[in-house]
Amino acid sequence: MTPRDVPTGHHGLALTFYGDDFTGSTDVMEALTLAGIPTVLFLDAPTPELLAAHPDALAIGVAGISRTMSPEEMDATLPGIFSRLAGLRAPLFHYKICSTFDSSPHTGSIGRAAEILRRIFPGYPMPILVAVPELGRYAAFGHLFASAGRDVHRLDRHPVMSRHPVTPMSESDLLVHLAAQTDLPTALVDLRALGGPDAAVDERVDAVLASGAQIVHFDTVDAATQRQVGRTLTRLAEGRPGGEPLVVIGSSGVEYALDQAWPEGRGVPVGQPDEVADVDQTLVIAGSRARVTDDQVAWAIENGFAEVRVDPAAATGPDAAAYATVVVERAAAAWRRGGHVLVRTPPKSGTSDVDGNLLGAALGRIADGLGRLVDVRRLVVAGGDTSGFVARALGIETLRLVRQLAPGAPLCRATSRNGRFDGLEICLKGGKNGTPDYFVRIAALASSRLLNL
Structure with a gap:
């Protein structure tokens, strides 16, 4: 480029x-x-x-x-x-x-x-x-x-x-x-x-x-x-x-x-095909309460993603650490069965009485804990606040663009202080961004079978 x-x-x-x-x-x-x-x-x-x-x-x-x-x-x-x-x-x-x-x-x-x-x-x-x-x-x-x-x-x-x-x-x-x-x-x-x-x-x-x-x-x-x-x-x-x-x-x-x-040169192509990894499994952490994300979650589940639900009250309550361990073990078991895994909070009505910062921190701990048990190489996080907590929990230091996916929600590559997440492909998606099939389309990305995004 x-x-x-x-x-x-x-x-x-x-x-x-x-x-x-x-x-x-x-x-x-x-x-x-x-x-x-x-x-x-x-x-x-x-x-x-x-x-x-x-x-x-x-x-x-x-x-x-x-x-x-x-x-x-x-x-x-x-x-x-x-x-x-x-x-x-x-x-x-x-x-x-x-x-x-x-x-x-x-x-x-x-x-x-x-x-x-x-x-x-x-x-x-x-x-x-x-x-x-x-x-x-x-x-x-x-x-x-x-x-x-x-x-x-x-x-x-x-x-x-x-x-x-x-x-x-x-x-x-x-x-x-x-x-x-x-x-x-x-x-x-x-x-x-x-x-x-x-x-x-x-x-x-x-x-x-x-x-x-x-x-x-x-x-x-x-x-x-x-x-x-x-x-x-x-x-x-x-x-x-x-x-x-x-x-x-x-x-x-x-x-x-x-x-x-600025001077001419706009539209420079980025993310050549060999920069997108061949990844067999994708992890989604969905903490957004937006209707758009709810539709994306439903689409992913209908297309075979294994759903792991997070109870916001339990995740932020007095036994939060023990509950996080339970969620991590459930997600790890689903991951080992093969296929894509979606860890999600319920729609807005189920989270309205919970401190959003505490819930975001809990989702960050769950993502980090899961990464200690299984090899996650592609991660999608839905929710602006959730994205911040998860990225920090994973020790991410920098992000650079790999490929455009949907406006404002690209695929990036991370560097991390934590070797388990260094080189991770990650999408940090706002709750209102992307089409209903967003999670499914990302999971289908591979260097040998790029979709027309």
Whole structure:
């Protein structure tokens, strides 16, 4: 793969990023790699030694869990990571958030993250870009819209996000929603400002940026507006004094917009056939409560996956360690019989009264325990929070893209401090990502029988 010819900073990097959850972080890695930007995703702020092991990288990121943090936890965790990434002095720093703006004043506060970013990266207004037309996310006149099946809904009327169990969206105007999380002044670059010749767009955008706002939201609904935003981000990053990074808050729409604006070379193929392993068995850990994941679980079971159920109350109760051992033994027995194994929690109604962090940690222990008994070489984890807990339990240090599977849910290869999981093929899938046959299609992947994905 020939890397893109893109602007880079002092360390040869075009972009650094921090993801507020694990599946969103792999989404960014996928978008950049497919755009011809070799990208490495770390689970912690990388040491110089780890960076040196990836001399070809043009972008690096850190997969975090700030989407589930309180503001106080953010204050304790994020400044150190942001400072390490700021020291790499890439032209752009991206704080990656979900394309449905999952956040509240008390959980995953994007406003608090912006305040921390402002302290680490002082001065210039921070653009926000949330929409990803490729994933059915659109922003018009400050309001966010998201698809659900064939329909597109305003976010406060979305059948899922308006009823989200942790961060329900009761407001589709993103700057109004953000005002409950921070006092930083905000402004909007709407669709009207992004139309017409480039010079006119630049003039209108610069007028908004000069208004005194610290956060500026950009509408995006299609390729044309996406290109204008990407061109604006590139222009602003190249114009920063002293090589200071431009800070951008947003979804993977940031990378899709940059791809529209950076020099030609998009669509570089990745994941050659011999890079996909011949794997006879696949393990799925499903902790997501999303309806999409429920459909994928049902499809997998109908197609022969051995189901191992996890009782959330038992997995997080006073005898959690003993219960985890029981689940591991059941899963190991199913694995030894051959075929694919699916370890799953029940649908939403069965987990609503259980601490999600405790359940995620339990699923991580189960994945690690199973890996001690059987040879797992391909793993799929469903659920953004679950993915973070499982990846850390397995000692994973880095991820790189192997093959695109479904938007935002690629097949990756891991390096791990734990030799049992070094070289593991892994998919970290958000609950709402993928088609109903997603697990089955991954299980069918092999170098000699690649599917048309």
